[in-house]
Amino acid sequence: MKPRQSNFWKVFAVPLVMGLLSAAGLFAALLGDGVWDSLSWIGLGIPALFSLRGLLKKT
Amino acid sequence: MKSKTIRRWSFVHTWTSLICTVFLLMLALTGLPLIFHHEIDHLLGDAPEVREMPADTPRLNLQQLVQAAEKHRPGEVMQYFGEAEDEPNAVMAIMAKTAGTEPNSSHTFMLDARTGEALETPSANGGFMLFMLRLHVDMFAGLPGKLLLAFMGILFVAAIVSGTVLYLPFMRRLKFATVRNDKSTRLRWLDLHNLIGVVTLTWALVVGVTGVISACADLLIAAWRNEALGAMIEPYRGAPPLTQLAPATRLLDIAKEAAPGMTPDFIAFPGTRFSSEHHYAVFMKGSTHLTSHLLTPVLIDASTLNVTAVAERPWYMDAMGMSQPLHFGDYGGMPMKILWAALDVLTIIVLGSGVYLWVVRRKAAKKTLDVEAQATA
Numbered sequence: 001m002k003p004r005q006s007n008f009w010k011v012f013a014v015p016l017v018m019g020l021l022s023a024a025g026l027f028a029a030l031l032g033d034g035v036w037d038s039l040s041w042i043g044l045g046i047p048a049l050f051s052l053r054g055l056l057k058k059t
Numbered sequence: 060m061k062s063k064t065i066r067r068w069s070f071v072h073t074w075t076s077l078i079c080t081v082f083l084l085m086l087a088l089t090g091l092p093l094i095f096h097h098e099i100d101h102l103l104g105d106a107p108e109v110r111e112m113p114a115d116t117p118r119l120n121l122q123q124l125v126q127a128a129e130k131h132r133p134g135e136v137m138q139y140f141g142e143a144e145d146e147p148n149a150v151m152a153i154m155a156k157t158a159g160t161e162p163n164s165s166h167t168f169m170l171d172a173r174t175g176e177a178l179e180t181p182s183a184n185g186g187f188m189l190f191m192l193r194l195h196v197d198m199f200a201g202l203p204g205k206l207l208l209a210f211m212g213i214l215f216v217a218a219i220v221s222g223t224v225l226y227l228p229f230m231r232r233l234k235f236a237t238v239r240n241d242k243s244t245r246l247r248w249l250d251l252h253n254l255i256g257v258v259t260l261t262w263a264l265v266v267g268v269t270g271v272i273s274a275c276a277d278l279l280i281a282a283w284r285n286e287a288l289g290a291m292i293e294p295y296r297g298a299p300p301l302t303q304l305a306p307a308t309r310l311l312d313i314a315k316e317a318a319p320g321m322t323p324d325f326i327a328f329p330g331t332r333f334s335s336e337h338h339y340a341v342f343m344k345g346s347t348h349l350t351s352h353l354l355t356p357v358l359i360d361a362s363t364l365n366v367t368a369v370a371e372r373p374w375y376m377d378a379m380g381m382s383q384p385l386h387f388g389d390y391g392g393m394p395m396k397i398l399w400a401a402l403d404v405l406t407i408i409v410l411g412s413g414v415y416l417w418v419v420r421r422k423a424a425k426k427t428l429d430v431e432a433q434a435t436a
């Protein structure tokens with residue numbers, strides 16, 4: 001069972017961080033303006049940038 | 060994961076996505092301009108300009124505004140008064156033939172709060188943006204349309220969950236964000252589907268779930284009327300319908316006294332689905348950033364102007380209130396709107412690549428079958 005578990009974290013570690021970033025971003029702007037808004041741009045911007053980078057990789 | 064388990068999840072992912080894809084594509088495409096509805100209205104000249112006047116020009120009181128509205132649309136009655144977005148010197152008015160008229164048959168316009176001058180807001184009553192909105196909300200099919208879209212939203216959530224489960228076997232031997240460009244178009248799009256799908260997952264889930272909640276709004280409002288409102292207006296059951304309403308002049312002050320620390324958001328006139336036949340309802344919002352999305356109604360007797368009750372706020376009305384910003388993406392300035400649009404387009408790419416991958420795999424499967432058939436023939 002052990003190698004499977006490490007597999008799970010190997011695959012899901014980065015996506016989990018992305019998920020937490022987005023969630024924090026979505027929530028931050030609900031709490032206030034200014035800095036809170038900027039936090040939300042970072043939280044939502046990073047996943048968007050990763051997607052863009054994947055799309056633009058040279059064929 | 061056993062190959063049988065993978066096949067089961069794969070089946071769930073394929074069919075939940077395929078069924079909802081057409082609807083989701085429509086929602087993503089119509090949602091795109093809606094993110095920028097405010098900016099588009101200004102660009103098209105559909106946003107009324109309030110007259111320049113000295114800053115200390117006194118405002119009319121509420122009853123005078125009611126009279127101005129009634130003069131503007133004779134034969135109609137007030138349904139709602141609300142704030143005008145970005146326009147402190149104006150109020151939004153919604154009127155219709157009767158107070159109980161359904162929202163799509165109402166007429167929305169702006170009133171200059173100092174002069175009572177009516178300013179039309181064409182995009183709230185027709186045109187391209189309203190067309191997009193109606194497609195997005197109910198496909199011009201009323202409650203059945205909303206519920207169908209809610210169901211599609213649930214399928215979308217199921218597709219996201221099953222897709223996340225499948226991410227594990229697909230990515231076991233690959234590093235995060237691997238895109239294999241050198242092998243085949245199919246592999247490239249499979250990798251992109253997995254990458255974009257997994258990084259936009261949280262956003263898509265939140266927008267999906269809040270969309271489902273908003274699509275059920277009619278049902279939630281009906282439940283709220285039954286539960287919270289029902290008990291409070293019980294003493295008024297059987298009371299004759301009002302022929303004359305007490306003046307609206309002091310409504311906001313009365314509501315502020317009844318709900319200290321809160322600010323008024325909108326007023327529902329008697330007879331609408333947000334009030335009762337015998338009450339004005341002033342909806343008060345919280346004073347912090349977070350609680351400003353949560354509305355507490357103050358019911359005010361429409362003949363005596365006494366406060367009947369400050370209504371309870373059941374959890375599902377709070378869920379509905381919080382769903383709005385989280386679905387619209389309008390709470391973090393222009394950069395957030397742009398990100399919302401980007402994530403929307405990325406979702407379109409995930410949906411499109413999903414269909415492409417399904418078609419390619421089906422073709423491949425058919426080819427193998429053909430080859431096998433030829434071999435046995």
